[in-house]
Amino acid sequence: GAVVSQHPSWVICKSGTSVKIECRSLDFQATTMFWYRQFPKQSLMLMATSNEGSKATYEQGVEKDKFLINHASLTLSTLTVTSAHPEDSSFYICSASPDIEQFFGPGTRLTVL
């Protein structure tokens, strides 16, 4: 149980493209979903917290217009990187939480050329 999926697992795009990443909790309902970014050999950096049906709460320094988060249902959250640039290349990981524990997705590697 407690499986979280992400799609796509890897995306390569040209600079200026908008990329949508989906995060799904497959066998439980997640009241809260989190989006993280991870650079090589570094820890996870929380980008935003989203609760179903309400606006996401972004961490300081994260541009909400750049990283659009939609948490439309208790099993799905999406992160859209708008007009992606090479500096947005990173590993994006979501997690879903039914209570306090977080279950992580496998991550999405974004490469912007």
Place this chain on the structure above:
Amino acid sequence: GESVGLHLPTLSVQEGDNSIINCAYSNSASDYFIWYKQESGKGPQFIIDIRSNMDKRQGQRVTVLLNKTVKHLSLQIAATQPGDSAVYFCAEAHNMLTFGGGTRLMVKP
């Protein structure tokens, strides 16, 4: 927290030896702690957790120790195997989950 611009510390152990990975946490109000394992290119995997009303919890080959006095958490891996090679993160939770910087464990055959 975040270790921007820093490389992860590395622990190198011989296969079959025991590993001890340490973590200092910051919030004395944190009441729930988790250890995660992250292999290259994958998302973090839950290993073991402990609540603040305990000081030790054992799993299969892993033990977590909690010292609230000095705000210290450790993960002990018995008989370390090559498959244990990964980055290990601790996380503390009060109202939200906050991650430590991570330690890279390398197992030498």
